[in-house]
Amino acid sequence: MGGHTAEEIRGEIRRYWIIGLALFLLTVITVAVSYLDVSAGMAVFVALLIACIKGGLVAAVFMHLISERQAIYALLILTVVFFAVLMIVPIGTRASPIPMG
Amino acid sequence: MSVLEKPPPEAEDHADHHHPEPFWKRYIFSQDHKVIGLQYAFTALFFLLFGFTLMILMRWQLAWPGRPIPIIGGLLGEANAPGGIMLPEFYNQLGAMHGTIMVFLGIVPLAVGAFGNYVVPLQIGAPDMAFPKLNMASYWCYFPGGLIMLASFFVPGGAANSGWTSYPPLSTIATQGQTWWLVGMIFLITSSLLGSVNFIVTIFQLRVKGLTFMRLPFFVHAQLVTSFLLLLAFPPLEAAGIFQLLDRVLNTSFFQPSGLVISGEVLEAAGGGSPLLWQHLFWFLAHPEVYVLILPALGIVAEVIANNTRKPLWGYKSMVYATIFLGFMSFIVWAHHMFLTGMGTTISSFFQTTTMIISIPSVVILTALFISLWGASIRFTTPMLFALAFLPMFGIGGLTGLPLGLSPTDIHLHDTYYVIGHFHYVVAPGTIFAMFAGIYYWFPKITGRKMNDFLGRLHFWPSFIFINGIFMPMFIVGLAGVSRRLWDGGEQYAHAQPVLEWNLFMSISAFGLLFAQIPFMINLFWSIKKGKKVDSNPWQATTLEWAAAPSPPVGHGNFVEVPAVYRGPYEYSVPGHPDDYLPQNLPGKEG
Amino acid sequence: MQIPYTIEERPDTGLYNAKLGIWLFLASEVMLFGALFSSYVLLRTGDPGFMTMSHDVAEALHLEGHAHRWSDVLSVPLAFVNTLVLIFSSVTIVMSWASLRLKDFGKFRLWMGLTILCALGFMGIKAIEYSSKFSHHLYPETSNFLGVYFTLTGLHALHVIGGLIVLAYLWGPGSKMWKSQPQRFVNRVETVGLYWHFVDLVWIFLFPTLYLL
Amino acid sequence: MKDFLARWMPLDASTHGAELDSMNALVHWLMAVLFVGWALYFLFVLFRFRASRQPKAVYEGSKSHFSTWIEGGVVVVEAILLIGFAIPAWAKWVTPHPVDSDPLVVRVVGEQFAWNVHYPGADGVFGQTDVHLIAGGTNPLGLDAKDPASHDDIVSVNQLHLPVDRPITVLLSTKDVIHSFFLPVMRVKQDAIPGQEIPVRFEAKMTTPPESTLPACAAEKSCWEIACAQLCGLGHYRMRGFYTVHEQGAFESWLASQDPFVAPPEPEPEPEATPEEAEPAA
Numbered sequence A: 001m002g003g004h005t006a007e008e009i010r011g012e013i014r015r016y017w018i019i020g021l022a023l024f025l026l027t028v029i030t031v032a033v034s035y036l037d038v039s040a041g042m043a044v045f046v047a048l049l050i051a052c053i054k055g056g057l058v059a060a061v062f063m064h065l066i067s068e069r070q071a072i073y074a075l076l077i078l079t080v081v082f083f084a085v086l087m088i089v090p091i092g093t094r095a096s097p098i099p100m101g
Numbered sequence B: 001m002s003v004l005e006k007p008p009p010e011a012e013d014h015a016d017h018h019h020p021e022p023f024w025k026r027y028i029f030s031q032d033h034k035v036i037g038l039q040y041a042f043t044a045l046f047f048l049l050f051g052f053t054l055m056i057l058m059r060w061q062l063a064w065p066g067r068p069i070p071i072i073g074g075l076l077g078e079a080n081a082p083g084g085i086m087l088p089e090f091y092n093q094l095g096a097m098h099g100t101i102m103v104f105l106g107i108v109p110l111a112v113g114a115f116g117n118y119v120v121p122l123q124i125g126a127p128d129m130a131f132p133k134l135n136m137a138s139y140w141c142y143f144p145g146g147l148i149m150l151a152s153f154f155v156p157g158g159a160a161n162s163g164w165t166s167y168p169p170l171s172t173i174a175t176q177g178q179t180w181w182l183v184g185m186i187f188l189i190t191s192s193l194l195g196s197v198n199f200i201v202t203i204f205q206l207r208v209k210g211l212t213f214m215r216l217p218f219f220v221h222a223q224l225v226t227s228f229l230l231l232l233a234f235p236p237l238e239a240a241g242i243f244q245l246l247d248r249v250l251n252t253s254f255f256q257p258s259g260l261v262i263s264g265e266v267l268e269a270a271g272g273g274s275p276l277l278w279q280h281l282f283w284f285l286a287h288p289e290v291y292v293l294i295l296p297a298l299g300i301v302a303e304v305i306a307n308n309t310r311k312p313l314w315g316y317k318s319m320v321y322a323t324i325f326l327g328f329m330s331f332i333v334w335a336h337h338m339f340l341t342g343m344g345t346t347i348s349s350f351f352q353t354t355t356m357i358i359s360i361p362s363v364v365i366l367t368a369l370f371i372s373l374w375g376a377s378i379r380f381t382t383p384m385l386f387a388l389a390f391l392p393m394f395g396i397g398g399l400t401g402l403p404l405g406l407s408p409t410d411i412h413l414h415d416t417y418y419v420i421g422h423f424h425y426v427v428a429p430g431t432i433f434a435m436f437a438g439i440y441y442w443f444p445k446i447t448g449r450k451m452n453d454f455l456g457r458l459h460f461w462p463s464f465i466f467i468n469g470i471f472m473p474m475f476i477v478g479l480a481g482v483s484r485r486l487w488d489g490g491e492q493y494a495h496a497q498p499v500l501e502w503n504l505f506m507s508i509s510a511f512g513l514l515f516a517q518i519p520f521m522i523n524l525f526w527s528i529k530k531g532k533k534v535d536s537n538p539w540q541a542t543t544l545e546w547a548a549a550p551s552p553p554v555g556h557g558n559f560v561e562v563p564a565v566y567r568g569p570y571e572y573s574v575p576g577h578p579d580d581y582l583p584q585n586l587p588g589k590e591g
Numbered sequence C: 001m002q003i004p005y006t007i008e009e010r011p012d013t014g015l016y017n018a019k020l021g022i023w024l025f026l027a028s029e030v031m032l033f034g035a036l037f038s039s040y041v042l043l044r045t046g047d048p049g050f051m052t053m054s055h056d057v058a059e060a061l062h063l064e065g066h067a068h069r070w071s072d073v074l075s076v077p078l079a080f081v082n083t084l085v086l087i088f089s090s091v092t093i094v095m096s097w098a099s100l101r102l103k104d105f106g107k108f109r110l111w112m113g114l115t116i117l118c119a120l121g122f123m124g125i126k127a128i129e130y131s132s133k134f135s136h137h138l139y140p141e142t143s144n145f146l147g148v149y150f151t152l153t154g155l156h157a158l159h160v161i162g163g164l165i166v167l168a169y170l171w172g173p174g175s176k177m178w179k180s181q182p183q184r185f186v187n188r189v190e191t192v193g194l195y196w197h198f199v200d201l202v203w204i205f206l207f208p209t210l211y212l213l
Numbered sequence D: 001m002k003d004f005l006a007r008w009m010p011l012d013a014s015t016h017g018a019e020l021d022s023m024n025a026l027v028h029w030l031m032a033v034l035f036v037g038w039a040l041y042f043l044f045v046l047f048r049f050r051a052s053r054q055p056k057a058v059y060e061g062s063k064s065h066f067s068t069w070i071e072g073g074v075v076v077v078e079a080i081l082l083i084g085f086a087i088p089a090w091a092k093w094v095t096p097h098p099v100d101s102d103p104l105v106v107r108v109v110g111e112q113f114a115w116n117v118h119y120p121g122a123d124g125v126f127g128q129t130d131v132h133l134i135a136g137g138t139n140p141l142g143l144d145a146k147d148p149a150s151h152d153d154i155v156s157v158n159q160l161h162l163p164v165d166r167p168i169t170v171l172l173s174t175k176d177v178i179h180s181f182f183l184p185v186m187r188v189k190q191d192a193i194p195g196q197e198i199p200v201r202f203e204a205k206m207t208t209p210p211e212s213t214l215p216a217c218a219a220e221k222s223c224w225e226i227a228c229a230q231l232c233g234l235g236h237y238r239m240r241g242f243y244t245v246h247e248q249g250a251f252e253s254w255l256a257s258q259d260p261f262v263a264p265p266e267p268e269p270e271p272e273a274t275p276e277e278a279e280p281a282a
């Protein structure tokens, strides 16, 4: 959406720069963490967590989802659900094979 | 092939239109949804006929394995049918291409591209689709996709021969035709994605005033859900297609495990891939896809039934909700095609349960349609005959899905002719009949003329009899345990001996079915010029495409005057109203 | 004939056509990349040797030290820089949209131009990365990890190229629309921006999962 | 009643088959009842409400709640089928045989277009295999002669022999593409997936009757067929194997009469496997 008055738009511009900076810092953190000696599980968790935060910021602010319409939310929720199914189920299928015994 | 054997009717009103567009812009690269709809219709009908012809060749082989095919046999080429006798390689090509062409080049373009394109904007009172250029692009992705598929018959080794399912590693080691198949599929997927975005936006954004969601004709709901299925289910197949293409072209190993030995040679590849990954991605699309094949058909049948029973659809709301629920569930049942790939109890229970759940909305929709007949005043018009026949045929197809959906009973039935029987009942006497109903029903809309009723009946009755003659014995053959995709129809197998004679019976029925299409083809082309002229609402229908638009609709913008909607879609036989139909756009008491 | 709601928003949905259209398209893109990611996870968890590089290969590549993983051949610094480039381009493209809404066409041109430069820069760095892989005889067929790497980044790069073409059009010939139909042009910039952010977003996930884990 | 489908189905010679068959019959009864019920209603309605008899339709249509009952009924029956029959039956189908039941374990390896059979021999241990040792006629499974466990192994093509009344575990795999191991009279079907070894468990409840002879059965014995149910290439239609179910004693004497695996001559330095297609024994 986005505002209409010049005032609102200037406010948005400030926000864009702040978010840009945050994304920059988060990227630095991701790389820094990858050089630390943490367990593999921890590394995955941290990397994905930061990626999700970054992705969330991009979607919410740059793609101005925070002020978007219901129809779009509904669409995205639907997509996310199917996305999750697509991620989980193939792995689940392999996790449940015919037992060798 | 010319995309338009038949020029669409002249637009009645050209006053506002100063510079007539050149021919190619009007009929070939047209942006008018009606022309695009017709382009889709004729291309798809051609492919349906072509897919059927492939099957006729196969049915000859199944009836008389190893016997030379008369006349056509010699034309098939020495590489495919030396001396007119079909080789197993060629049989496999025909099978794979029959499935692919029927599904992706025949029914989907006809059901969505043609009917959806032509009818949806008219039913919602829109001047065109939301993105006319995209609409054109969608057709022009479909068309080359089809050409690529056709051309693949002529490359060395012939067309794809690993089934329409293209399971690797068979498909990765297959001849070049498989690469063409993959490229063709990528075009078709792109076409569907463009189309589905367009449909959803059109339906959400371009409904005229007063046309709320619960006043949409059921056909529009069906198209909406269908579009969502295409939009969200196709991309995973696209991903899978890209992977398989790379496996074939760049020798990657996404679908190839280590240590394959092909014809005695160890396959040179990095290995470590997973053949089942393809199956997951394929069926993630292909299950929703089967509902893409059936939902528009249900939509058409609902329109025709409402119109010819002269009463509102019974349980319209529950049908709408059932359709949405069906669409949603169709994304989480796919692995019922994979019960025998080594599944443990947990996952198989999950998929059996979702499969049983998804049968419920189908029962709801079908029940609603059946009950809609109660209290009706049934007119047995030609479209109505096809729509009525659809109901029990879809019933048989759907019901035979149940033993397949329960994994223990699927053990014996999987990959037998029982499966072939199951899904052909839904797609052939099901969807194809619905398509015929739609053609007979909307023909006057497109041309201003009606198709001949006598020829219609001559088309319907033999088709109905022969099509059951083809597919009913398949359940018997399948229960006996005869596998599908057998070049000799199971002739070698002892367990097939008791049912072998059915092969001949089915094939003769198939030839009969082909002949039964002749009245249809004559009727279709003859009626364009010579059919009986009718007024713009010959069926006395209530929905906008009939009640508000002239037949044929105005060239640009469809409606002479933008309609407004005052009531639900099927206000037939409203008590107190003099006519037995009350159009949606007739001002008056909201109904 | 005029299609309704190409410029103005439809009151009940609050959207103009192209915006709904682009979000639908992005939804399908989510499923596309979702399938690719899911395949990556499945392949990686399914094959214990997915990440491990044989000693000989490591030797030939002059990799030093501990156990060798295929991801070691990827250049984190280059990818890091590329991440920053894309993030910056996301900022510049929203800036160009904001400038347009402030009716400052010159600034729009400037920011859009910067976005295009970022995209070109990204592709340049990508080209360096790819060619260094090829020069070491590392191809998609070398290992499944590299296969996934090339497929995912390659497809992402195709999206960048596609975006680039559209951005260039809007910067150049397409910007004429600003005179004739300003609101429609703003909408176009907005929708293309949405697409561009999505491409950025995909990279935000590709970067750690391919290069760092 | 549970023989509803028997006339169309092949003989059932397995211990688990009866359960599957009666479940199948049950589902088909449900289908038949629904179909016949609806069809009668349908025909009646078409007749009763034809336009010539009913010129004016009734706006409200049916007011009965009958449909809710039917739909509810379908839900209940499906739930019973699922929870009462299907899930337990599947759980049973995939559960390993108890070890103390002394299951016979045999490997079956599909290839274009034949079924290779591998018995572990007297020591009960399968010899190591290596794809690089595979040689057309002599060593179809790539058994490693250096592994002592392989020396008593028995290898055959398209000929499977099984004991009656004893649990059987077929370890199913494939060398090349996907096949599907289908024993119609045993109600057994399982896809063979490259890169995986999948256990298939069943038990024969009768020996192959003498009248069940086929030209291709091994040496004057009666046999049944192994079919391939998954498209696997141009020879899919003829990828046919044979198996015979014997009394335990006869099975053992058959096993004893088999020549154990003989190591082929040392392979040449450079691999020179000839690309030839394995033909079925038929």
Ligand code: HEA
Pocket (backbone or CB within 6 Å): B165, B290, B291, B293, B294, B336, B337, B355, B356, B358, B359, B360, B362, B363, B366, B391, B392, B393, B394, B395, B396, B397, B398, B399, B401, B402, B404, B405, B406, B410, B413, B414, B415, B419, B422, B423, B426, B427, D034, D035, D036, D037, D038, D039, D042
């Ligand atoms: C339009 C296409 C379509 C539709 C709608 C369906 C619908 C269903 N399908 Fe089908 N199916 C296919 C097309 C379709 N299918 C195809 C193409 C394949 C094979 C692919 C391949 O392998 O090549 C397949 C394969 C297939 C399998 C895999 C079989 C195997 O390979 O072993 C399974 C298993 O669960 C299945 C189940 C179902 C179920 C439970 C439904 C349910 O949705 C059905 C629900 C409907 C009902 C339950 C009917 C209700 C009606 C009544 C109650 C009234 C009846 C009364 C009268 C008619 C008078 N299908």
Ligand code: HEA
Pocket (backbone or CB within 6 Å): B045, B046, B048, B049, B052, B055, B058, B059, B095, B096, B098, B099, B100, B102, B103, B107, B162, B163, B164, B165, B293, B420, B424, B427, B428, B429, B432, B467, B470, B484, B485, B486, B510, B513, B517, B520, B521, B524
């Ligand atoms: C939408 C899907 C669809 C449709 C409609 C059909 C329709 C038909 N199919 Fe097909 N079939 C498949 C999808 C479909 N099939 C698939 C997916 C497979 C599996 C492939 C595989 O194994 O991989 C298969 C496999 C398959 C087999 C099994 C082959 C084997 O396993 O070896 C058989 C066997 O008989 C068969 C027969 C038929 C017949 C006789 C028809 C008939 O019903 C055809 C009826 C056609 C018409 C009535 C044409 C109507 C058109 C016109 C009249 C045109 C008019 C033209 C102009 C005006 C220009 N099909």
Ligand code: CUA
Pocket (backbone or CB within 6 Å): D110, D111, D113, D178, D179, D180, D228, D229, D230, D231, D232, D233, D235, D236, D237, D239
């Ligand atoms: Cu092996 Cu079919």
Ligand SMILES: [Cu+2]
Pocket (backbone or CB within 6 Å): B286, B287, B290, B333, B334, B336, B337
């Ligand atoms: Cu399905």
